[in-house]
Amino acid sequence: MKAKTKFIQGGRKAKNEARTINLPVIRASTVVFKNLAELEEIQKRFDAGEAVPTYGIANMPLRVAFEEMMAELEGGYRAVAAPSGLAAVALALMATVKAGDHVLMLDSAYGPARRFCDRTLKRFGVETTYYDPLIGEGIAALMKPNTTVVYLESPGSHTFEVQDFPAIARVARERGAAVIHDNTWATGRFFPSFEHGADLVIQAATKYPAGHSDVLIGAVVANEKWCPRLRQTAYDMGQHVSPDDLFLTLRGMRTMDVRLKQHEASGLEVARHLEKHKRVKRVLHPALPSDAGHALWKRDFRGAAGLFAIELDASPKEMAAFVDGLELFALGYSWGGYESLVVPAHMMRSVKPWKGGPLVRLQIGLEDTADLIADLEQSLGRLR
Numbered sequence: 001m002k003a004k005t006k007f008i009q010g011g012r013k014a015k016n017e018a019r020t021i022n023l024p025v026i027r028a029s030t031v032v033f034k035n036l037a038e039l040e041e042i043q044k045r046f047d048a049g050e051a052v053p054t055y056g057i058a059n060m061p062l063r064v065a066f067e068e069m070m071a072e073l074e075g076g077y078r079a080v081a082a083p084s085g086l087a088a089v090a091l092a093l094m095a096t097v098k099a100g101d102h103v104l105m106l107d108s109a110y111g112p113a114r115r116f117c118d119r120t121l122k123r124f125g126v127e128t129t130y131y132d133p134l135i136g137e138g139i140a141a142l143m144k145p146n147t148t149v150v151y152l153e154s155p156g157s158h159t160f161e162v163q164d165f166p167a168i169a170r171v172a173r174e175r176g177a178a179v180i181h182d183n184t185w186a187t188g189r190f191f192p193s194f195e196h197g198a199d200l201v202i203q204a205a206t207k208y209p210a211g212h213s214d215v216l217i218g219a220v221v222a223n224e225k226w227c228p229r230l231r232q233t234a235y236d237m238g239q240h241v242s243p244d245d246l247f248l249t250l251r252g253m254r255t256m257d258v259r260l261k262q263h264e265a266s267g268l269e270v271a272r273h274l275e276k277h278k279r280v281k282r283v284l285h286p287a288l289p290s291d292a293g294h295a296l297w298k299r300d301f302r303g304a305a306g307l308f309a310i311e312l313d314a315s316p317k318e319m320a321a322f323v324d325g326l327e328l329f330a331l332g333y334s335w336g337g338y339e340s341l342v343v344p345a346h347m348m349r350s351v352k353p354w355k356g357g358p359l360v361r362l363q364i365g366l367e368d369t370a371d372l373i374a375d376l377e378q379s380l381g382r383l384r
């Protein structure tokens with residue numbers, strides 16, 4: 001099946017007794033069985049070899065369907081649902097480290113992922129070193145005997161550096177470290193992380209999979225090697241996702257392919273337009289030939305998200321006037337919904353602090369691009 005068909009057909013194998021196209025929302029803690037024989041039979045059907053009892057937290061049809069869809073999307077062996085994207089980040093790290101280990105994390109990682117390393121992992125005796133996202137095979141020089149995780153996020157948050165993923169993954173694997181990728185920007189549709197050497201892939205399904213700015217949800221997808229540890233860790237931590245949120249996310253995923261392509265096309269059109277504006281110093285969008293990461297993006301990616309940043313030739317005060325002057329772009333965090341958004345880049349960097357002008361992140365939604373461009377033009381016009 002082609003990807004487009006998989007988004008429609010996936011996750012519907014779960015037995016649907018309601019005979020509806022969408023699996024119904026079943027709210028439950030207890031699942032009731034006729035007798036002990038049936039309890040044991042159903043247990044076997046769901047989770048061969050793993051002692052996870054069937055009750056509200058596990059084996060529920062919507063959760064199974066969502067996990068199937070995420071494993072399919074990312075091209076991994078199996079997925080585990082998490083209550084948010086950040087919870088998925090924490091879960092992937094908890095599943096791969098132990099006291100005394102060392103983690104290599106890119107400098108432009110999603111900020112809260114850095115905080116998880118610097119505060120919580122540190123408390124458990126795990127040390128983190130940040131590396132330049134453009135390090136490539138130079139990562140070898142930072143590997144220590146106790147490095148058990150190399151964490152990537154390509155392109156990076158806010159600054160959109162494209163990493164030489166295969167080169168970094170090769171070094172990590174040679175040294176026996178797990179390769180974790182936060183693939184929220186491209187999703188498996190545009191970047192097949194496992195083909196490039198990932199062991200575990202994080203997806204903030206809050207973004208494009210849910211797609212309507214009303215759900216927080218995440219997933220970690222693992223290859224066969226890491227699947228048992230990932231599942232054990234998730235169950236040990238009691239992570240649960242509400243059936244309503246699973247329902248909304250599955251519904252979002254049915255249209256994800258068409259939405260992604262529209263976000264990509266509209267994003268590029270707006271980015272190309274902004275590139276020509278005299279108050280825009282630089283557009284940080286790897287699908288633009290002018291972008292430093294373009295060659296790697298072209299080599300490894302199959303498409304681009306509608307999320308990028310612009311560096312303004314402006315003072316911080318002018319930047320604020322530009323952000324406040326936009327009418328169609330809502331000001332707020334998170335992204336991946338149908339609407340356009342703007343937010344000043346909020347960066348935590350320790351290896352290479354940002355030295356450029358004010359940086360603003362734009363998410364291009366599904367509105368008509370002519371309206372979006374006109375809005376950006378009128379607000380850029382305030383920069384005098």
Ligand SMILES: *Cc1c(COP(=O)(O)O)cnc(C)c1O
Binds near residue numbers: 157
């Ligand atoms: C949004 C985001 C997350 C966190 O997702 P939440 O669901 O908001 O917790 C993680 N990684 C990246 C790259 C993100 O953009």
